[in-house]
Amino acid sequence: MDGSRRDFIKGLSAGGAGALAAGCVSVPADGCANGATGYALGAKGSVRITVPGLRNALRVFVVGDTHLTLRDQRDVAYDGCTARMARYPARDGAFAQTLARAKEENADLVALVGDIVSYPTLANVEYVMKELEASGLDWIYTAGNHDWHFEGLPGSDVEQRAEWTKRRLLPLYRGGNPLMSSKVVKGVRFVAIDNSCYHISREQLDFWEAESGKGDPTVLLMHVPLWVEGFGLFTCGNPQWGAATDPYWEIERRMRWAERQSPESFALRESVLSSPNLVAVFTGHIHTAMTATERGKFLLSVPANKTGECWSVRIGCPA
Ligand SMILES: [Fe+2]
Numbered sequence: 001m002d003g004s005r006r007d008f009i010k011g012l013s014a015g016g017a018g019a020l021a022a023g024c025v026s027v028p029a030d031g032c033a034n035g036a037t038g039y040a041l042g043a044k045g046s047v048r049i050t051v052p053g054l055r056n057a058l059r060v061f062v063v064g065d066t067h068l069t070l071r072d073q074r075d076v077a078y079d080g081c082t083a084r085m086a087r088y089p090a091r092d093g094a095f096a097q098t099l100a101r102a103k104e105e106n107a108d109l110v111a112l113v114g115d116i117v118s119y120p121t122l123a124n125v126e127y128v129m130k131e132l133e134a135s136g137l138d139w140i141y142t143a144g145n146h147d148w149h150f151e152g153l154p155g156s157d158v159e160q161r162a163e164w165t166k167r168r169l170l171p172l173y174r175g176g177n178p179l180m181s182s183k184v185v186k187g188v189r190f191v192a193i194d195n196s197c198y199h200i201s202r203e204q205l206d207f208w209e210a211e212s213g214k215g216d217p218t219v220l221l222m223h224v225p226l227w228v229e230g231f232g233l234f235t236c237g238n239p240q241w242g243a244a245t246d247p248y249w250e251i252e253r254r255m256r257w258a259e260r261q262s263p264e265s266f267a268l269r270e271s272v273l274s275s276p277n278l279v280a281v282f283t284g285h286i287h288t289a290m291t292a293t294e295r296g297k298f299l300l301s302v303p304a305n306k307t308g309e310c311w312s313v314r315i316g317c318p319a
Helices: 003-009 073-088 094-106 122-135 157-173 202-212 261-271
Strands: 025-026 038-041 048-049 058-063 109-112 139-141 180-185 189-194 218-221 278-285 290-294 297-301 311-316
Touching: 038 218, 048 297, 058 094, 073 122, 094 122, 122 157, 180 202, 189 202, 202 218, 202 261, 261 278, 278 311
Parallel strands: 048 311, 058 109, 109 139, 189 218, 218 278, 278 297
Antiparallel strands: 025 038, 038 048, 058 311, 180 189, 290 297
């Protein structure tokens, strides 16, 4: 999704989802030994997640939907594929300023949850890599639907993702598997699953189950949120999603959505929401800040970083 069509919902809270609030709102969770046992929303864009067994607290900056629109003569052949999204650029310096703030707050990890760029131009990817490397911050990256999309090119979403990941996005993964990867930071396992086509594969579901089955406190990172009441149509595991409800395929000049999402997408939702050691699910895509608890699990969709917004998350034992 792009900002041009999302701005109208900015500021709306999700029905059934936890409203953002200044001050401190604690929500009990059904945590166990390695899962989260509570969440406290702080000032705008901050949350503390309690995981009793953690030895050291860590801080994660969750950043998504910067929608950088850099392009130069090297990609002039794709001008027709970038013109529409180029009309909705990120605020000047938004990404660099976000990383600077993460540095100031001693972030242990920057979780990049997709749509950092609006299309995979060389200029976009080189800029993101330059800023990340210059920051000295650790990061993990999973793609959004725009990261690999040149509008109007032929091929399915899966085919375009494969092609443009290979041709342009690979450096962002630093040798990791673009479709599924994990890393442990201060005792918390971060699992990145690419669901930027909305549905996931059997291999990705198996990966999630193997990683979460290791028992560490586990954070799931994806671009598209898991479907919960109030998060809307543009979610993973949503029975309303499908070709008949796809509103933007002509505007975005892509193939229409499939009839419905893969069985593994629905199975992932069930697996995540029943995982005893889940800390949280962090996503982007819907461009407005939404939080929800479902079966005691904390789900956060971060606002679009194109305006400089992001979330600062502390994960630790009770303060
Ligand atoms: Fe986006």
